[in-house]
Amino acid sequence: MVQEINIALIGNPNVGKTSLFNALTGSRQHVGNWPGVTVEKKTGERRHQGSTIKITDLPGTYSLEARSPDEKVANAHIMSGHPDVVVQVVDSTNMERNLYLTTQLLDMGQKVVLALNMSDMADARGDRLDLKAFSKGWGVPAVRISATRGEGLEDLLDTIISTFKDRSVPSPAVNFGAEIEGNISEVEAMLRSGGAGGTSPRWTAIRLLEGIEKVEEATADAGLRAKLTAALEGVDRDEVEMDLVDRRYVAITSLLDRTYVRGSEKRSLSDAIDRVVTHKYLGLPIFLTMMWGLFELTFTAAQPFVSAIGLGFEWLAAFVVENVQPDWLASMLGDGAIAGVGSVLVFLPNILVMFLLIALLEASGYLSRAAFIMDRIMTKMGLHGKSFIPMLLGLGCNVPAIMATRTIEDEKSRLITILSAPYISCSARLPVYVLLAGIFFPDNAGTALFLLYLLGIVVAVGSALLFRHTILKSETSPFIMELPPYRLPRLKNTILQMWDRGSMYLRKAGTFILAGAIIVWLLASLPWGVEYGSEESLVGAIGHLIEPFLAPLGFDWRIGVALVFGFIAKEIVVGSLGVLYGAVEGAGLEEAIALSMSAPSAAALMVFVLIYTPCVAALAAIRKETGSWKWTLFSVVYSLILAYIAAFIVYQVGLLIW
Ligand code: GDP
Numbered sequence: 001m002v003q004e005i006n007i008a009l010i011g012n013p014n015v016g017k018t019s020l021f022n023a024l025t026g027s028r029q030h031v032g033n034w035p036g037v038t039v040e041k042k043t044g045e046r047r048h049q050g051s052t053i054k055i056t057d058l059p060g061t062y063s064l065e066a067r068s069p070d071e072k073v074a075n076a077h078i079m080s081g082h083p084d085v086v087v088q089v090v091d092s093t094n095m096e097r098n099l100y101l102t103t104q105l106l107d108m109g110q111k112v113v114l115a116l117n118m119s120d121m122a123d124a125r126g127d128r129l130d131l132k133a134f135s136k137g138w139g140v141p142a143v144r145i146s147a148t149r150g151e152g153l154e155d156l157l158d159t160i161i162s163t164f165k166d167r168s169v170p171s172p173a174v175n176f177g178a179e180i181e182g183n184i185s186e187v188e189a190m191l192r193s194g195g196a197g198g199t200s201p202r203w204t205a206i207r208l209l210e211g212i213e214k215v216e217e218a219t220a221d222a223g224l225r226a227k228l229t230a231a232l233e234g235v236d237r238d239e240v241e242m243d244l245v246d247r248r249y250v251a252i253t254s255l256l257d258r259t260y261v262r263g264s265e266k267r268s269l270s271d272a273i274d275r276v277v278t279h280k281y282l283g284l285p286i287f288l289t290m291m292w293g294l295f296e297l298t299f300t301a302a303q304p305f306v307s308a309i310g311l312g313f314e315w316l317a318a319f320v321v322e323n324v325q326p327d328w329l330a331s332m333l334g335d336g337a338i339a340g341v342g343s344v345l346v347f348l349p350n351i352l353v354m355f356l357l358i359a360l361l362e363a364s365g366y367l368s369r370a371a372f373i374m375d376r377i378m379t380k381m382g383l384h385g386k387s388f389i390p391m392l393l394g395l396g397c398n399v400p401a402i403m404a405t406r407t408i409e410d411e412k413s414r415l416i417t418i419l420s421a422p423y424i425s426c427s428a429r430l431p432v433y434v435l436l437a438g439i440f441f442p443d444n445a446g447t448a449l450f451l452l453y454l455l456g457i458v459v460a461v462g463s464a465l466l467f468r469h470t471i472l473k474s475e476t477s478p479f480i481m482e483l484p485p486y487r488l489p490r491l492k493n494t495i496l497q498m499w500d501r502g503s504m505y506l507r508k509a510g511t512f513i514l515a516g517a518i519i520v521w522l523l524a525s526l527p528w529g530v531e532y533g534s535e536e537s538l539v540g541a542i543g544h545l546i547e548p549f550l551a552p553l554g555f556d557w558r559i560g561v562a563l564v565f566g567f568i569a570k571e572i573v574v575g576s577l578g579v580l581y582g583a584v585e586g587a588g589l590e591e592a593i594a595l596s597m598s599a600p601s602a603a604a605l606m607v608f609v610l611i612y613t614p615c616v617a618a619l620a621a622i623r624k625e626t627g628s629w630k631w632t633l634f635s636v637v638y639s640l641i642l643a644y645i646a647a648f649i650v651y652q653v654g655l656l657i658w
């Protein structure tokens with residue numbers, strides 16, 4: 001008989017849940033060496049011993065108290081009674097803290113299997129664990145695995161199936177002492193008799209006693225509410241909460257003392273590196289230097305490929321224009337599709353190089369240090385500690401960055417982070433920078449990229465500060481970030497991650513940008529009979545409508561058109577420039593731009609593209625995460641005004657200098 005088993009992967013952040021999920025299901029979710037990468041649950045399947053195992057990867061969580069949105073996702077998923085077996089992924093080198101969550105799962109009455117991951121690291125350190133005695137201690141089967149090496153997975157699957165079939169009822173790991181246990185039993189009995197408390201009345205009882213859940217949340221029944229309120233009266237919730245935490249740790253220590261000997265820490269090298277790279281004064285310069293090097297390479301290492309691809313597209317466009325009939329089709333393909341998509345695709349090598357380097361930095365663990373340094377600065381400025389990690393994700397695309405803010409408990413801090421995240425420059429803006437910096441600042445292009453990304457960070461942090469002190473006044477909460485150990489990046493993961501970004505870029509080029517290019521071409525050709533791309537065409541009309549507003553920034557009407565369409569996706573800015581400037585007689589895109597733009601206006605344009613209105617996808621994410629049109633609109637208006645001011649300053653100052 002084919003059986004279906006629902007399992008959930010749960011565990012602290014950064015313990016290898018997603019690695020395990022990928023290893024089991026063969027999918028390729030993003031794996032990152034820092035907390036907070038997975039914010040939504042993901043599902044996949046694995047067949048084993050004739051059973052279908054349905055696997056849900058949950059966001060990382062230290063506890064099930066459900067204070068932050070991502071903890072809530074994990075808590076709700078388990079309380080819904082969905083998983084048949086909960087597989088907790090444990091970092092074997094950090095047992096004590098990881099097992100805290102286990103005690104809560106057992107309070108919920110879940111069937112738990114412990115996947116003791118990173119066994120390779122534990123072995124390297126010389127840890128010794130009596131696996132049998134350890135499993136027996138709390139009656140929780142444990143299996144040693146290494147998700148990245150694919151070790152122990154069969155054993156884990158076997159154990160999941162045998163645990164699923166096991167009919168015995170799991171029992172709590174921790175005895176909270178006569179008084180509290182008495183209270184728990186009393187409240188639990190009330191909940192049960194009233195049909196409340198969901199799949200785990202004991203867990204609900206505990207949360208009520210700790211004051212984490214309110215009576216109103218637990219039941220709608222007025223009679224039961226009154227009874228519960230009476231029972232909870234006189235209970236000092238904070239004291240219960242602290243007591244429970246203590247007892248949990250006592251139980252953990254007692255189990256580990258009997259079954260586990262920790263090996264000697266060999267992190268001295270790692271610690272030595274950390275002392276330097278997270279140093280109070282040296283940390284930031286090192287981070288900035290690394291960033292500068294990254295962008296220098298992004299520009300220079302990719303340049304030969306960029307030129308080659310560019311030549312290829314120029315040849316292709318010329319070929320089409322000469323050989324395709326009728327003329328309008330040749331123009332649509334050559335001046336529209338090929339010029340537009342081609343001008344975006346040439347920058348694929350830059351994207352690949354940049355994301356290869358970022359993936360390497362991330363997997364090695366350095367990026368966590370960078371986040372640590374930034375966090376320290378931001379916390380000093382009175383910003384919320386957890387803000388920078390979500391922002392870092394924005395280097396790829398701002399949408400996941402906006403979603404990653406779910407790790408932030410406090411609603412106002414979260415909103416602040418959502419509103420400032422889009423200023424972290426995403427990969428869609430890179431082509432604009434590479435194109436313009438390559439034309440106007442060829443000797444310092446890498447530095448120009450670096451400065452733009454840096455400006456993005458400054459604007460993000462500055463906006464966050466502004467919001468905190470004006471419209472979203474709020475307290476800050478301290479956040480202690482832990483630094484993951486340095487790890488040798490795995491080539492396969494790194495390449496996959498680079499390719500993920502690259503293929504996303506290609507897909508966008510084939511869809512959004514192609515469509516955008518053709519629309520711009522069409523508008524540039526209409527009404528029929530006007531000279532293509534001339535000021536009499538429809539784009540000319542649109543462009544001239546906004547030109548007066550953009551003149552103080554040094555932008556001509558073509559740039560105005562490109563910016564309007566760039567609202568859909570920022571790559572389209574370059575795509576439209578390709579379509580519009582390609583029309584300048586006989587010259588390639590770069591020469592055409594060099595002829596009709598000046599260095600100050602190019603600099604202003606790069607700054608404007610960095611800051612102005614988040615793209616449609618990012619706005620949709622903002623709308624979804626804030627649940628508010630008001631904030632979405634605010635984001636558009638605020639960033640337009642800010643972009644305008646910044647570009648104005650850059651242009652006017654540029655005119656004075658150059
Ligand atoms: P998650 O946050 O729990 O989903 O963790 P990830 O799957 O994103 O992994 C976090 C980091 O741990 C990544 O750098 C992985 O490559 C690394 N990692 C995961 N499993 C193992 C393992 O078994 N051994 C070692 N050495 N590293 C691992």
Ligand code: MG
Nearest residue numbers: 017018037038
């Ligand atoms: Mg994950």
